[in-house]
Amino acid sequence: MEFAAFAARAEAIEETEADHATTVLVAALLADADGDLETVVRFLLGRVFPAHETRTLDVGPALCREAIAKAAGPNVDTADVEDRLADRGEIGAVAASYDFGGQRGLAAFGAGNGTHADGDVDGSGPTVADVDGTLRSIAAAAGDGSEGTKLDTLFGLFNRIDPPAAKILARLVLGEMRLGVGEGTVRDAIAEAFLATDAATPSDAGASGTDGDGRREDAGQDDENGEPVLTATDEDVAAVERALQVTNDYGRVAAIARDRGRPGLADQRLVVGRPVQAMLAQAGTAADALAEWDRAAVETKFDGARVQVHYAPSSPTSPGSTASTASAVDATDGIGPKLYSRNMDDVTAALPEVVELVASRVDVPVILDGEVVAVDEDGDPLPFQEVLRRFRRKHDVDRMREEVDLRFHAFDCLHAGGEDLLEAPLETRHDRLREVVPDLAATLTIADDVETIETIERRALDAGHEGIMLKNPDSPYTPGDRGKNWLKRKPDVETLDLVVTGGEWGEGRRASLFGTFEVSVRVDRAGDGEEAVHADRRFEPVGKVATGITDERLASLTDQFEPLVRSEEGTTVTFDPAVVFEVGYEEIQRSPTYGSGYALRFPRFVGVREDKDVTDADTLERLERLADAQ
Ligand code: AMP
Numbered sequence: 077m078e079f080a081a082f083a084a085r086a087e088a089i090e091e092t093e094a095d096h097a098t099t100v101l102v103a104a105l106l107a108d109a110d111g112d113l114e115t116v117v118r119f120l121l122g123r124v125f126p127a128h129e130t131r132t133l134d135v136g137p138a139l140c141r142e143a144i145a146k147a148a149g150p151n152v153d154t155a156d157v158e159d160r161l162a163d164r165g166e167i168g169a170v171a172a173s174y175d176f177g178g179q180r181g182l183a184a185f186g187a188g189n190g191t192h193a194d195g196d197v198d199g200s201g202p203t204v205a206d207v208d209g210t211l212r213s214i215a216a217a218a219g220d221g222s223e224g225t226k227l228d229t230l231f232g233l234f235n236r237i238d239p240p241a242a243k244i245l246a247r248l249v250l251g252e253m254r255l256g257v258g259e260g261t262v263r264d265a266i267a268e269a270f271l272a273t274d275a276a277t278p279s280d281a282g283a284s285g286t287d288g289d290g291r292r293e294d295a296g297q298d299d300e301n302g303e304p305v306l307t308a309t310d311e312d313v314a315a316v317e318r319a320l321q322v323t324n325d326y327g328r329v330a331a332i333a334r335d336r337g338r339p340g341l342a343d344q345r346l347v348v349g350r351p352v353q354a355m356l357a358q359a360g361t362a363a364d365a366l367a368e369w370d371r372a373a374v375e376t377k378f379d380g381a382r383v384q385v386h387y388a389p390s391s392p393t394s395p396g397s398t399a400s401t402a403s404a405v406d407a408t409d410g411i412g413p414k415l416y417s418r419n420m421d422d423v424t425a426a427l428p429e430v431v432e433l434v435a436s437r438v439d440v441p442v443i444l445d446g447e448v449v450a451v452d453e454d455g456d457p458l459p460f461q462e463v464l465r466r467f468r469r470k471h472d473v474d475r476m477r478e479e480v481d482l483r484f485h486a487f488d489c490l491h492a493g494g495e496d497l498l499e500a501p502l503e504t505r506h507d508r509l510r511e512v513v514p515d516l517a518a519t520l521t522i523a524d525d526v527e528t529i530e531t532i533e534r535r536a537l538d539a540g541h542e543g544i545m546l547k548n549p550d551s552p553y554t555p556g557d558r559g560k561n562w563l564k565r566k567p568d569v570e571t572l573d574l575v576v577t578g579g580e581w582g583e584g585r586r587a588s589l590f591g592t593f594e595v596s597v598r599v600d601r602a603g604d605g606e607e608a609v610h611a612d613r614r615f616e617p618v619g620k621v622a623t624g625i626t627d628e629r630l631a632s633l634t635d636q637f638e639p640l641v642r643s644e645e646g647t648t649v650t651f652d653p654a655v656v657f658e659v660g661y662e663e664i665q666r667s668p669t670y671g672s673g674y675a676l677r678f679p680r681f682v683g684v685r686e687d688k689d690v691t692d693a694d695t696l697e698r699l700e701r702l703a704d705a706q
């Protein structure tokens with residue numbers, strides 16, 4: 077598929093508002109994608125690599141703007157690109173506003189077109205596969221001079237495409253596709269394209285709601301709102317969803333759905349070494365938990381950083397191992413221990429003692445979920461900020477190991493001894509956890525009255541922990557799901573995790589440091605958390621944070637934020653949204669000053685949430701709920 081054709085389809089999808097109509101267009105694109113299916117699916121989600129891969133493109137906004145400026149011709153510099161960005165608000169619109177055509181001749185003479193074979197001499201643009209190959213070569217560039225290589229290669233790519241394609245390419249490079257296509261839409265579209273019983277692909281037909289041919293009776297018609305009726309059944313969608321949770325790879329699942337249908341999807345298993353998304357929690361109380369489930373599994377809420385452990389010892393020796401019977405795990409010999417963060421970054425190198433601990437305790441292939449916590453010399457927990465000093469560290473790991481002591485608490489077991497446990501009830505998974513790592517497993521207590529839960533909560537708080545987690549004892553592990561089966565209960569006034577969108581240079585002694593940071597909530601499209609965020613209203617400010625930050629901290633924050641400056645006017649700057657601050661406050665007030673309609677009273681910097689990216693930041697919806705609850 078030509079990349080220009082993909083871009084045109086993406087544009088049509090972006091212009092479609094209605095959910096079902098969007099799903100139908102995405103499904104049609106997937107059905108036409110042939111050999112490019114996996115890439116097309118990833119591109120739609122703004123990715124080059126599947127979510128479980130730790131490889132990234134590693135192209136920052138500044139490099140992308142420079143490549144655009146270079147491709148736009150000798151009269152354009154990065155300042156011009158930045159002006160347009162301040163004006164238009166998003167990189168795709170900026171890229172599409174230039175005509176890169178005048179530069180094409182240059183590209184044909186080899187101005188760094190990357191790995192693709194077809195030169196641009198005949199005027200035809202790159203294919204989806206060309207763009208994918210070139211972006212992968214950019215990702216692979218490393219070492220001295222790699223920034224220059226990345227710039228030249230990206231410049232070469234922009235040079236070969238027209239404005240509509242440049243719009244999509246720029247967004248893809250920065251991972252912000254903004255097509256109104258979230259993961260839920262892609263899931264539904266995969267089911268629609270390849271599993272719906274009238275799809276011309278293998279599928280176990282005969283699901284509910286179908287007529288004699290296995291096709292839904294209202295298929296192909298519009299509903300009362302004029303939206304097309306989708307033909308995939310709930311079972312089709314659930315089959316895709318499950319395979320996505322297990323593989324964490326949208327492209328691969330699309331290809332399996334097309335080539336092997338529901339049986340192929342059902343065959344998918346966890347793989348040791350391939351991280352899945354972490355299951356998440358909502359806020360809730362003991363009364364909520366007992367009202368829903370009658371009894372609750374109560375655990376300490378550890379104030380640390382999430383870690384998913386993958387380990388397959390070289391030769392499983394445990395008599396309890398069932399590896400040979402149930403396993404479809406690809407290769408479970410001699411993997412890891414590997415440790416992944418909540419965002420599936422590989423943090424193995426930063427946490428050697430967790431690696432050593434797991435390697436010394438575990439003798440069957442496992443995937444474990446847990447939390448690493450910093451502790452003092454008595455073993456008492458230290459604030460979350462301490463663990464972050466260790467968490468993503470690439471240098472001085474040994475020195476920091478001396479300074480900050482860590483404990484690992486395992487609270488879930490997704491796979492053990494060849495057996496996938498995602499669908500097993502929490503209680504069963506926890507039993508298995510205790511079998512495989514008796515001394516690392518967090519204590520889980522089943523309670524059926526509020527008093528018992530409150531006693532456990534008080535004990536957890538007295539011991540210096542953050543609070544408790546309440547979990548449905550019968551619930552499966554649903555990767556990536558922030559459902560009602562896990563409730564977090566924190567007694568303190570909640571802090572907010574906010575995106576830093578701007579700042580101000582300090583004064584006097586602090587003139588070379590940023591002194592104030594503008595913090596913003598995320599604004600979800602139509603309040604649907606799982607869908608892509610709205611094109612031009614992604615973040616809205618709620619306040620400015622200046623207190624709670626030491627000079628030393630300001631210096632390191634200045635280093636962190638300088639490359640993110642998007643525009644500057646006097647002492648005021650705007651930043652590319654990339655960093656999340658945890659912010660405390662006294663109250664949320666209504667305010668006409670900020671676009672969010674709210675302002676935080678006495679906002680205070682608590683820390684940088686290194687473990688969260690901007691898509692994990694708190695939403696306007698949550699701010700509204702907290703404001704209402706005050
Ligand atoms: P929050 O980051 O405030 O949304 O709280 C959810 C986080 O609490 C999870 O992502 C985990 O990192 C952490 N956590 C701490 N203890 C537990 C536990 N026992 N079970 C699940 N999550 C926990």
